[in-house]
Amino acid sequence: MRRRVDTSEMMDAMDRFHQQAASILTSGRFADALDLSKEDPQVVVQYTIPAAKMAQGRFATSDEPVATHKFLLARRLVEIGVRCVSISISDFDTHQGNFSRCRQIVPIVDFGLRALIDDLDQRGMLDDVSAVAWGEFGRTPKINSKAGRDHWPRVGMAIMAGGGIRAGQVIGSTDRLAGTVMSRPVHYQDVFATLYDNLGINARDTPITDPTGRPHYLLVRGEPLRELV
Amino acid sequence: MKQQIASEQNRRMILALVYQVLIAGRKRLERPIRTAELASIGGRPAMGCVLTKLVGSRQDLAPSFVDLMQGRPLVRNSARPGFLGPTYQPFRPDMSDIFSRPLEEGMKKELVAGGAGHATSRGYQ
Numbered sequence: 001m002r003r004r005v006d007t008s009e010m011m012d013a014m015d016r017f018h019q020q021a022a023s024i025l026t027s028g029r030f031a032d033a034l035d036l037s038k039e040d041p042q043v044v045v046q047y048t049i050p051a052a053k054m055a056q057g058r059f060a061t062s063d064e065p066v067a068t069h070k071f072l073l074a075r076r077l078v079e080i081g082v083r084c085v086s087i088s089i090s091d092f093d094t095h096q097g098n099f100s101r102c103r104q105i106v107p108i109v110d111f112g113l114r115a116l117i118d119d120l121d122q123r124g125m126l127d128d129v130s131a132v133a134w135g136e137f138g139r140t141p142k143i144n145s146k147a148g149r150d151h152w153p154r155v156g157m158a159i160m161a162g163g164g165i166r167a168g169q170v171i172g173s174t175d176r177l178a179g180t181v182m183s184r185p186v187h188y189q190d191v192f193a194t195l196y197d198n199l200g201i202n203a204r205d206t207p208i209t210d211p212t213g214r215p216h217y218l219l220v221r222g223e224p225l226r227e228l229v
Numbered sequence: 230m231k232q233q234i235a236s237e238q239n240r241r242m243i244l245a246l247v248y249q250v251l252i253a254g255r256k257r258l259e260r261p262i263r264t265a266e267l268a269s270i271g272g273r274p275a276m277g278c279v280l281t282k283l284v285g286s287r288q289d290l291a292p293s294f295v296d297l298m299q300g301r302p303l304v305r306n307s308a309r310p311g312f313l314g315p316t317y318q319p320f321r322p323d324m325s326d327i328f329s330r331p332l333e334e335g336m337k338k339e340l341v342a343g344g345a346g347h348a349t350s351r352g353y354q
Contacts (some may be wrong), residue, residue, distance in 0.1 A: 021339075027290040035321065063299060064329045070297060073327075081291045084277030084285065088302035090330060136324065149288060192276060208282055210270050210312040218279055 130163030163198035189222030275308030
């Protein structure tokens with residue numbers, strides 16, 4: 001029993017949780033970062049889709065009421081020292097009604113991402129913060145009987161910004177139906193290698209050890225995207 | 230007749246060997262590295278968990294990795310510490326007071342099945 005507890009690192013985890021919980025509670029910075037009422041109202045406006053546009057029904061997702069504020073929350077967390085933040089925008093699993101739904105949810109990502117990048121740029125944080133927006137796969141080129149698009153792992157897409165990369169490029173291409181890669185295929189691990197590279201970490205040479213003491217490299221096949229770094 | 234059967238068996242065996250060496254072997258080499266390959270020790274850790282391991286500190290005034298995923302992404306895509314263990318799991322505050330995103334019934338069951346490491350700070354919503 002004792003050995004099992006040790007190998008699962010539960011004891012170390014409890015110790016770490018307690019220490020960090022004490023740090024977080026005593027500083028108060030983390031709780032403040034999660035409180036959007038403490039943000040400059042002018043900045044909140046930048047991250048808020050205007051009411052007139054909302055009334056047109058062009059922006060809608062089940063993350064209510066203001067999904068784009070998730071981007072603002074991410075920036076506030078990074079600002080106080082959080083190294084990695086993941087957020088999600090719902091309803092992209094468009095097995096039905098793909099086109100009508102995408103007309104409402106894609107503009108939310110567009111608006112939120114633009115607000116985040118502009119904000120990071122204005123604060124001088126853009127070269128230090130990498131942003132990536134993606135899903136775990138693409139959608140079928142063939143439209144199904146419910147006007148939906150199903151899972152398509154052969155081709156996907158990602159948007160990257162910040163981190164000092166040479167942005168403003170389109171890397172790789174597909175056929176006209178977005179079904180097959182036509183040029184410059186990029187693997188998910190290449191994107192991770194680029195993100196690690198932005199942080200000064202060589203993912204192919206940096207090992208981490210598992211509970212048995214065996215080292216594993218962070219990535220086994222990815223290379224930083226030469227067009228970006 | 231017996232000779233014909235024997236030669237047919239030999240032909241099939243040779244073809245099977247050629248398939249194994251040339252085609253199946255090639256498929257194995259091209260197969261992408263999947264998380265499942267390290268499933269026996271917990272799987273590969275997410276990038277945020279790796280950063281906590283490499284550059285995080287117990288004295289940090291904020292968690293190294295904060296996961297704000299909601300809905301299906303919380304259940305199916307939110308980050309796992311993998312073989313690094315619970316020490317390096319992300320801090321996952323419950324965001325339902327700010328962004329209301331109730332889980333569908335099916336997703337609730339899936340979240341519970343995922344275990345405590347998948348829930349938010351408020352538990353299973």
